[in-house]
Amino acid sequence: MSLTTPVRGPLANATYRRLFGAQVIALVGTGLTTVALTLLAYDLAGGNAGAVVGIALALKMVVYVFGAPLITTLTARLPRRQLLVGLDVLRAGTVVAMPFVTEVWQVYVLIVLVNAGSAGFTPTFQATIPDVLTDEPTYTRALSLSRLAYELEGLLSPALAAVILGFMSYDGLFAANGFAFLASAALVLTTRLPARRPAPAADSWSKRLTFGIRRYLATPRLRGLLALNLAVAAASATVVVNTVIYVRDVFGRDAGDVAWALGTSGAGAMIVALALPRLLDRIRDRSVMLAGGGLLVAGLGVTALVDGFGALLAVWFVIGAGLSLVQTPAGRLVNRSGGLDERPALFAAQFSLSHAGWLITYPIAGVLGVTLGLAATAWLLAAIAALAVVAAALLWPARRDAGSAPGVRDRRDAGKADERALVLAQADPDEVRAADLRERGSEEQRDRAAGHVAVLP
Numbered sequence: 001m002s003l004t005t006p007v008r009g010p011l012a013n014a015t016y017r018r019l020f021g022a023q024v025i026a027l028v029g030t031g032l033t034t035v036a037l038t039l040l041a042y043d044l045a046g047g048n049a050g051a052v053v054g055i056a057l058a059l060k061m062v063v064y065v066f067g068a069p070l071i072t073t074l075t076a077r078l079p080r081r082q083l084l085v086g087l088d089v090l091r092a093g094t095v096v097a098m099p100f101v102t103e104v105w106q107v108y109v110l111i112v113l114v115n116a117g118s119a120g121f122t123p124t125f126q127a128t129i130p131d132v133l134t135d136e137p138t139y140t141r142a143l144s145l146s147r148l149a150y151e152l153e154g155l156l157s158p159a160l161a162a163v164i165l166g167f168m169s170y171d172g173l174f175a176a177n178g179f180a181f182l183a184s185a186a187l188v189l190t191t192r193l194p195a196r197r198p199a200p201a202a203d204s205w206s207k208r209l210t211f212g213i214r215r216y217l218a219t220p221r222l223r224g225l226l227a228l229n230l231a232v233a234a235a236s237a238t239v240v241v242n243t244v245i246y247v248r249d250v251f252g253r254d255a256g257d258v259a260w261a262l263g264t265s266g267a268g269a270m271i272v273a274l275a276l277p278r279l280l281d282r283i284r285d286r287s288v289m290l291a292g293g294g295l296l297v298a299g300l301g302v303t304a305l306v307d308g309f310g311a312l313l314a315v316w317f318v319i320g321a322g323l324s325l326v327q328t329p330a331g332r333l334v335n336r337s338g339g340l341d342e343r344p345a346l347f348a349a350q351f352s353l354s355h356a357g358w359l360i361t362y363p364i365a366g367v368l369g370v371t372l373g374l375a376a377t378a379w380l381l382a383a384i385a386a387l388a389v390v391a392a393a394l395l396w397p398a399r400r401d402a403g404s405a406p407g408v409r410d411r412r413d414a415g416k417a418d419e420r421a422l423v424l425a426q427a428d429p430d431e432v433r434a435a436d437l438r439e440r441g442s443e444e445q446r447d448r449a450a451g452h453v454a455v456l457p
Helices: 015-072 080-100 104-132 136-165 171-189 205-217 220-250 255-282 283-302 308-328 328-335 343-371 376-395 414-428 429-440 445-449
Strands: none
Touching: 015 104, 015 136, 015 171, 015 205, 015 343, 080 104, 080 171, 104 136, 104 343, 136 171, 136 255, 136 308, 136 328, 205 220, 205 343, 220 283, 220 308, 220 343, 220 376, 255 308, 255 328, 255 414, 283 308, 283 328, 283 343, 283 376, 308 376, 308 414, 343 376, 343 429
């Protein structure tokens, strides 16, 4: 006798369907604002528009790094639905106000506000999904859908912006983003979300503020993820910052080929994201993610040697695949590392620490690309990525590839516990024991159990 549970697609869950719709709509709106912000900066600063956009992006990263833990701590006791709706409304109001600014400093203030909203919204949203999709295979497929949404936004938003700009000024892009955030808020408002668990007890407000990062750094798999985040940042910075330089200056191609290059990286990421759920059913997350890190190192190394546009497309495809191999399973690691009451703080820590890597690698890719040259910069970023992958392998030993963070057990909701109790009552005792070893035992025990019984819900 074997116990199997069919894996339903995440979109079969009505709550997740609405949340995913809210995410996609907000992503598209954000992509439109990125284009509009560039045009607004040019109107306000002319030839200094590049500096304005650069400072705006730096402010965005600073708010993400420091704002996510702070906002998560301050809002820990607020109901999820009201919090998400309120943050969407804040973002809508902020982007709608952008066409009315007359000074560069006003742009910076609005950038801080809209990204503070995102720094609160995104970790809360990410921590809600595993409470909605409580079985890991379905949750993994949801992570793949999210990765596809991010990559498709990068491909489609510029094209949609071009269509809108054919009929109206860039002010219309800000209005479209405001509408997108309000539509996202409406979807969340009509969705019943799982109630929050009380925030972890702590002696002081400062301990609550740092709880997520302290727990994150105390967990081997998350320390490994932190190192891999740096490898991701090194590769992402190369693609985001220097694609236009390679395409226009090095190879003398036109602006349309910049979009092709960026699209090729996105295509690599999407193809891998589609294949990952099945791959992760067979191969451990650690092996998949370290392999992805290896692809990033190889891609960055070859970037220093690339001598033609076709070769660049191939390298960018490989880098996109590597990014997806590392980033897509990351939510599984965070989800396994704490209970329901701890996930928001852990997702906020992941959001914060992952963006900290970009604060380091964006300036390296941009400034050193100009002063040292593209090849030397690619070698340097490849070395950073290689050290990060080696550190990840050491910080996240294979024998610690399972289980919870120190002192943490997975908290299941009552419905899932009842479902499990029913299955256990009907199961053969030997199979139950094997399934329990798969779930709770050491790596060696889990390997022995793998051939004995199928997955138990």
